[in-house]
Amino acid sequence: MKPILIVAGVLVLLIIILLFRSFTTVDQAHVGVVTMFGKYRRVLNPGLNVIIPFVEKVQSKIPVQNQTSQLRFSAITGDQAAVHFTATIIFAVNDHSAETIQKVAFKFINLVSFTTAMTSAVEASVREFVATKKQAEVLGLRTEIAHHAKDSLNEQLATWGYGLVDLAINDIAFDAEVMSSMSRVVAATNAQRAAEFEGQALLITRTKAAEAEGAFIRIAAENEATAARLRGEGLAAFRRALAQGISESAEVLEHKGISPDILTFTLWTETLHDVVKDGKGNTIFIDGNIGTMETTLRRLQGMLTPHSLSAEPGATTDNGTPLSASQAMLSPAEDTRGQDKK
Numbered sequence: 454m455k456p457i458l459i460v461a462g463v464l465v466l467l468i469i470i471l472l473f474r475s476f477t478t479v480d481q482a483h484v485g486v487v488t489m490f491g492k493y494r495r496v497l498n499p500g501l502n503v504i505i506p507f508v509e510k511v512q513s514k515i516p517v518q519n520q521t522s523q524l525r526f527s528a529i530t531g532d533q534a535a536v537h538f539t540a541t542i543i544f545a546v547n548d549h550s551a552e553t554i555q556k557v558a559f560k561f562i563n564l565v566s567f568t569t570a571m572t573s574a575v576e577a578s579v580r581e582f583v584a585t586k587k588q589a590e591v592l593g594l595r596t597e598i599a600h601h602a603k604d605s606l607n608e609q610l611a612t613w614g615y616g617l618v619d620l621a622i623n624d625i626a627f628d629a630e631v632m633s634s635m636s637r638v639v640a641a642t643n644a645q646r647a648a649e650f651e652g653q654a655l656l657i658t659r660t661k662a663a664e665a666e667g668a669f670i671r672i673a674a675e676n677e678a679t680a681a682r683l684r685g686e687g688l689a690a691f692r693r694a695l696a697q698g699i700s701e702s703a704e705v706l707e708h709k710g711i712s713p714d715i716l717t718f719t720l721w722t723e724t725l726h727d728v729v730k731d732g733k734g735n736t737i738f739i740d741g742n743i744g745t746m747e748t749t750l751r752r753l754q755g756m757l758t759p760h761s762l763s764a765e766p767g768a769t770t771d772n773g774t775p776l777s778a779s780q781a782m783l784s785p786a787e788d789t790r791g792q793d794k795k
Contacts, residue, residue, distance in 0.1 A: 541623055
């Protein structure tokens with residue numbers, strides 16, 4: 454009895470072990486890779502799965518959700534400057550097909566080897582692009598560098614069963630000496646541009662000031678010329694009106710039989726009155742001699758009365774000498790006086 458019980462117990466234990474080894478679970482967002490005697494057999498989906506115990510084996514469980522890896526590498530620019538990059542890669546398994554899963558499971562011996570290969574692919578792509586650029590251009594080409602690396606890495610990952618979700622260049626840095634020299638170049642460039650702008654602003658300011666001053670001088674000169682012309686026209690009109698008024702007054706006096714001397718004497722006295730009234734402390738010397746006044750009046754009479762010009766050209770005095778201009782102007786009045794005396 455006992456041997457039978459022992460055998461039965463062993464069989465029950467074996468059955469339990471077989472049942473236990475026949476079932477396996479695969480976590481969500483993972484795929485199980487099953488091998489038989491070390492050779493790829495099939496793929497297990499997430500959940501409870503049945504395998505042949507001691508024959509089939511779950512070789513690995515591959516995550517199919519997005520994975521992230523951060524890479525650090527360096528490149529050399531076309532002008533021999535070392536550039537240090539930090540990049541973040543987001544990738545995932547392309548699909549759940551058996552062919553893709555086999556690539557993911559058996560292309561690399563472990564995850565470390567895959568990460569190394571992916572880093573090398575990105576680094577080679579970035580180095581190829583950066584080698585054609587200068588250090589001053591690299592900082593402004595972050596997006597172009599990422600696109601170039603994406604195109605190259607996406608093709609490479611496809612052969613490994615992965616697809617590239619995104620690649621971002623997080624940081625671009627140069628050596629300390631290069632960064633210091635670039636800062637000095639930028640500062641010098643900014644100072645040069647500031648000086649150019651200040652010079653242009655000063656030139657514009659002075660040009661505008663010169664133009665304004667020239668316009669002011671031109672306008673002032675035009676105004677002065679206009680004022681002088683108007684003063685000359687006013688003075689000429691005043692003189693014409695004065696001469697015409699005096700001439701008309703002399704004609705009226707002569708027509709009434711009154712000597713024009715009274716007009717010139719009136720003008721003489723009015724002139725003296727205005728000088729005394731409107732003078733501002735000026736000193737005027739006037740000869741008070743009666744004979745001088747009479748001579749002056751006769752000369753004024755000769756210039757102001759129309760008939761003062763009636764002396765014929767070539768007239769002479771009593772002794773035969775030619776008359777001067779003043780004598781010629783006074784000759785009619787003298788003749789009149791001579792007639793009166795006769």
